[in-house]
Amino acid sequence: MHFDLIVIGSGIAGLSTALAAAPRRVALITRGELARDGSSRWAQGGIAAAIGEGDSAGAHANDTLVAGNRLNDRDAVDALTRGAAAAVDWLAGCGVAFDRAGGHYALGREAAHSQHRIVHADGDATGAAVMRALGAAARAAAHIDTFEHHEAAALRRAGGRVVGVAARGPGGTLDLGADAVVLATGGIGALYRHTTNPDTADAGGLALALEAGAALSDMEFVQFHPTALRTRDGRSGQLPLLTEALRGAGAVLVNGAGKRFMRLIAREAELAPRDVVARGVWGELERGETVWLDAAGAVGAAFPERFPTVFASCMSEGIDPRREPMPVVPAQHYHMGGVRVDAQARTTVPGLYAVGEVACTGVHGANRLASNSLLEGLVFGGALGRRLGALAPLPRIAAAEVVGTRADIGAVGAEIAQTVRDLLWRHAGLVRDAHGLQQALRALQALSAQNTAERRRIAVAVELTAAALQRRDSVGAHYRSDSVQVRAG
Ligand code: SIN
Numbered sequence: 308m309h310f311d312l313i314v315i316g317s318g319i320a321g322l323s324t325a326l327a328a329a330p331r332r333v334a335l336i337t338r339g340e341l342a343r344d345g346s347s348r349w350a351q352g353g354i355a356a357a358i359g360e361g362d363s364a365g366a367h368a369n370d371t372l373v374a375g376n377r378l379n380d381r382d383a384v385d386a387l388t389r390g391a392a393a394a395v396d397w398l399a400g401c402g403v404a405f406d407r408a409g410g411h412y413a414l415g416r417e418a419a420h421s422q423h424r425i426v427h428a429d430g431d432a433t434g435a436a437v438m439r440a441l442g443a444a445a446r447a448a449a450h451i452d453t454f455e456h457h458e459a460a461a462l463r464r465a466g467g468r469v470v471g472v473a474a475r476g477p478g479g480t481l482d483l484g485a486d487a488v489v490l491a492t493g494g495i496g497a498l499y500r501h502t503t504n505p506d507t508a509d510a511g512g513l514a515l516a517l518e519a520g521a522a523l524s525d526m527e528f529v530q531f532h533p534t535a536l537r538t539r540d541g542r543s544g545q546l547p548l549l550t551e552a553l554r555g556a557g558a559v560l561v562n563g564a565g566k567r568f569m570r571l572i573a574r575e576a577e578l579a580p581r582d583v584v585a586r587g588v589w590g591e592l593e594r595g596e597t598v599w600l601d602a603a604g605a606v607g608a609a610f611p612e613r614f615p616t617v618f619a620s621c622m623s624e625g626i627d628p629r630r631e632p633m634p635v636v637p638a639q640h641y642h643m644g645g646v647r648v649d650a651q652a653r654t655t656v657p658g659l660y661a662v663g664e665v666a667c668t669g670v671h672g673a674n675r676l677a678s679n680s681l682l683e684g685l686v687f688g689g690a691l692g693r694r695l696g697a698l699a700p701l702p703r704i705a706a707a708e709v710v711g712t713r714a715d716i717g718a719v720g721a722e723i724a725q726t727v728r729d730l731l732w733r734h735a736g737l738v739r740d741a742h743g744l745q746q747a748l749r750a751l752q753a754l755s756a757q758n759t760a761e762r763r764r765i766a767v768a769v770e771l772t773a774a775a776l777q778r779r780d781s782v783g784a785h786y787r788s789d790s791v792q793v794r795a796g
Contacts, residue, residue: 309703310334310452312695313472313485315459315512318345319434320663320684321491322441327692329450334483336454336474342442344507345493346664347681350434351550351616352417353427354398354685355678356391359414362422364388371679374419374580375643375672376783378525382650383670387679390686395426398685402440403428417551417677418578425678431550431616437681457481459511462488462519465704468658469519486701489691490516490646490654490661491684495529496545497724498768499639500732503532503548510767512665516646517770518763521654524667525644526774530675530784531737533560533584534600535638536620543728546638547620549600551677554578556613557605560588561632563597582674582737582784585637589737592636599632637737641680643671643784644774652691660695662688673783723754723761727768735772740789744776 311331314321322342325333338344357367367388372379395412399405405426406413415425428436445451456477463471463482471484492512496504513523534553535546554560554577560569572587573579579587591598602610610618610629621628645667652660652668663684670683734747751772755765781787 308334308481309484311485311700312487312489313483314489314491315472315515316345316491316493316663316665317341317343317442317445317453318347318491318493318663318684319437319441319681320347320688321345321489322438322445323685323688324489324491324662324692324695325451326441326444326448327689328696329448331450331696333451334454334485335445335451336457336459336472336483338456338458338507340455341445341453342438344505346434346496346504346508347684348434348438349503349505349548350437350681351431351548352552352678353415353425353433354391354395354437354681355420355424355676356395356426356682357388357422357424358392358395358412358426359423362424364391366421367391367424370419370421371670371676372672374674374676376674377672378669378782379672380669383668386650386690387670387683387686390690391682394682394685394689397689398437398440401444403437406430415552415555417555418575418584419580419676420678425552427552429615430612431552431614434681435616454481454483459492459515462515462659464519469656470658470704484704486658486698487695488659489652489695490659490665491663491688492665494642494664495767495771496639498727498731498771499736500543500728501535501546501636501638502544503535503546503638503640505545510764512661513646513767513770514763516654516656516659516661516665517766519656519659521656521659522647523645523770524647525669525673526771527778527785528643528671528673528783529639529735529771530581530641530643531585531589531637532640533581533588533637534633534635536624537634537636538624543725546636547617548638548640549617549633549635550614551581553600553602553606553614553617556602558600558602559605560584560635561599561601562591563599580674581677582786586737586786588635588637598635600635601632602628603630603632639736641675643667643673643675644771651694652687660691662691673785720761723758723765726754727751727765731768731771735775738786738788739775740787741776741779744772748772748776
């Protein structure tokens, strides 16, 4: 089967790309059901856009640069922040009913934003509302063929280009050909013990890119969210997110002794940059304390209406957040690094593109500003889809010339996956040092040598750990306890 383009992943970046590429024929490969298997539908915060009175794309850009410790790619930041208002309008046109106040979009404020500029839908269920609308649009789009319950197992290559995908599904492996292949596979949360990401965020796209010889960059920049709900069963993997908007609304962090420890760590206390708060929580837990997010006073009876997702998660754990504090742990949340792409979303391998969290455009620098991630998928996905949609078709490659189907990237067995998660959590997590990183690197290299079928996925963890070892200063989300921290003003 041949298509004009193949998009791997059906989160906001993949669907924005696929929809914008009309009328070119798109094959959309997704591991679960369309629009339901990525991180996008779990997003609670919203979408940042400088649409309020007195706000500007320039101010949004500046906040993005400060959060990213000015290691951001300036052109990418400008493209993102200037494209935000149109992207929100486009989503509204797709049927997303953003929450309103007094005839305008209600604009929330999150940590490190200088303005109220976060649009949201259904309170804290923005990601779900957006994905419902985009999923419906993709199902209705005549130019998109969706392959649900299929996983991209290998990239097919010919003449130095990526020319298709081998997709494993319930009926066996399908060979799909295309002029362009777009990775929109999301993040790496499943490589860590605690994460806010679903299990499908398992670095599969990075493993495919590595296998194809594409360059990765900024792998060490991993963001941790300060407040995931600590569940009664103490499980690893995806934990419910307690959105930052709760702290924006006045919720406070206390330890088991009832002390607001963040006041001693940062002037902005609970509204300090996300990495600072996450390390504050980590520090308390490392001292053997428990940590709680108390929103009873700040949100109280309004919980079910203002934060329906958080409310439901807490109630299912037997906690009533209207009256009780919520137990928290930090959790891996977002990867700023990824497959290196240029301003056109091209990887270093011809024919292979990347967009959304799997890609590293440099837009986030060393740390992502809250509510810039759905925006990234929308703005860069839409732009890539339009560009690919306008390209002239390439001459077809005869099947015999396709020589590049290399080995399947495979799946990592449960026991090894747990070992990788524990190694990264302990040594390449919120607080890192050379000794721990070296230890983790050696263990990962040994694992990958013994487990050849799984080495391609373990290789992503190796890349991340090696990059964290190499960057000896602390910057943004990358914190080395054996060095000083550099923070841009
Ligand atoms: C949150 O709601 O706290 C997360 C928002 C984000 O990561 O952008």
